[in-house]
Amino acid sequence: MRLSKFFGKTLREIPTEAETISHQLLIRSGMIAQVSAGVYSYLPLGWRVLRKIEQIIREEMDKAGGQELRLSTLQPLELWQQSGRDAAFGQSLFTLVDRKEHRLALGPTHEEVISELVRRHVQSYRDLPLLLYQIQTKFRDEPRPRGGLLRVREFLMKDLYSFDVDEAALDKSYETMAQAYRNIYARLGLPALMVEADSGAIGGKESHEFMVITESGEDEVIYCPDCGYAANAEKARSAKALAGNAAGQPLPLEEVATPGAKTIEEVATFLTVPTSQTLKVVFYSADGEFVFAVIRGDLDINETKLRNLLKCSELRLATEREVAEAGIVAGFASPIGISGIKTVADDSLTLGSNFVAGANRLGFHVKNANYPRDFQAQLMSDIALARPGDDCPRCSGRLSSALGIEVGHIFKLGTFISERMDAFFLDSSGMSRPTVMGCYGIGLGRLLAAIVEQSHDDKGAIWPLSVAPYQVYLCPLHLDSLEVASAAEELYQVLVEEGVEVLFDDRNESPGVKFNDADLIGIPLRLTLSPRTLQRQSIEAKWRRSREPQFLPLGNAVEEIRTLLSEQLRSQGCT
RNA sequence: CGGGGUGUAGCGCAGUGGCUAGCGCGCAUGGUUUGGGACCAUGAGGUCGGAGGUUCGAAUCCUCUCACCCCGACCA
Structure with missing residues (x-):
């Protein structure tokens, strides 16, 4: 293809609406155009x-x-x-x-x-x-x-x-x-990581996503660097540690005044117990039904797991008004002594005893709450959010997290x-x-x-040969030189006949413009020929990915180019 | 849906009530250039997102509305 006749133009400036790198580069290199949101x-x-x-x-x-x-x-x-x-x-x-x-x-x-x-x-x-x-x-x-x-x-x-x-x-x-x-x-x-996933609206039981780890990703991946465990944060598990006195004998319930202590942190500090010794209650509206979700104080609710457990489609935090209408004393609530409200619990409640919980009375909590002695839950499962720093559910490692783009999902x-x-x-x-x-x-x-x-530099995209729009960017300089023009023209014809995909920059532009366009578009192999290279009976070949060019003898340039391309494809695992 | 932001030439932007709306890039024509986004000259290109209003006068002030972007909610 001749660039002089090509539809689409490169842009020097970054369009305002594009924030992510791929968006910017795809628009600047003339690959895509937005029609609507x-x-x-x-x-x-x-x-x-x-x-x-x-x-x-x-x-x-x-x-x-x-x-x-x-x-x-x-x-x-x-x-x-x-x-x-x-x-x-x-x-x-x-x-x-x-x-x-x-x-x-x-x-x-x-x-x-x-x-x-x-x-x-x-x-x-x-x-x-x-x-x-x-x-x-x-x-x-x-x-x-x-x-x-x-x-x-x-x-x-x-x-x-x-x-x-x-x-x-x-x-x-x-x-x-x-x-x-x-x-x-x-x-x-593309380096893609296979991770355990939630199946969402598609439904089904087991599913995996393939993730490309990159900053612009919109999914969080929780993984263990030691054993390779990896899951979408929606799905990820962690090994929940036993709470401090997990083995303790259940003691009698005891109400204590906790004036002004509403959050888990405040209560734990006030009573000088670790947060893992407290119970946290979060109020949800699940398809319109008011729900209590109970979890150990040091953990957070994973709403995807909660939604799956409840088998509901709409799940959101209850509004302050709904909480008040349900007769709940926010900040001092617990499932103890409450009836008529659906209660779901995280299995972390079984990993401890004698918890501090709300007393359902303004300014009071109770000590020594024990499950199931003091309250029951209609549903209990793992509904906790796995967080970086938590223990790996499979080995003794520690979990990390990263952002990823979901590039495949199997169910x-x-x-x-x-x-x-x-x-x-x-x-x-x-x-x-x-x-x-x-x-x-x-x-x-x-x-x-x-x-x-995940494959670009400050100049533009860097396409792998297997999917590059063209394999070769043919870049003659000084096209007003008859020698260059005819050599370029001839090379173009031969390459095309040989089945090589060539983008021929036959524009009478300055070298800087041509090189920058070549880099921006990201064609893997750039062939430059100029009076300088022709004088040495050679053409310059440079991979987009590398800095240093090599020089091919003009005589059997086509052979050399074919070799370069097939070697590259082979090293990419493509035949 | 909630919060924030932006709409002026193909792209990036300036222009806070005044007369013919500018600048850079790009584009066209001519000329000089050519190894990392060259230079000179001339030129084309705008219902200032839309509607209504205020005013002698609106890109600029007011009201409504539409579109797009970002964060969140949600979602593969």
């Missing part, structure tokens, strides 16, 4: 990268046994009502009404549509397993799009759905997909969707059973942004 067009450069990413994903899916298909984007809302996930997606669903007043959704994901399809085509266990995938635009009306391509409302996504006869077979499909994902990230030159869905969508099959004994599903998503645009986030 969370809606982008891809210009030729960006589109080329996206298509290469797509092709790598397609190859790995095919290699793993996947079969590509295309599903509808318009989905009748009934499908979502049938699976019951219309509530889970809620406002994120883009909906519209057709001329017959029929309600439709723009697909945010395709489990419903594909289950329907599979239902009609799969009757026997002999038809399973199936790995079906699609690479299509999906729509989600995000509350807040952000960071350029990092979180958008219209996005290209690969989703693969697995259908198996039982859990064991699902485990196998899951592992096949996890490996395919590792291959994809390797080929994209073991189980049977809840297939049951609702009637996707049953007959097993070998003639019994009707729901297919066991898994789904495996990867966002292409976000992947593209993540690559830039």
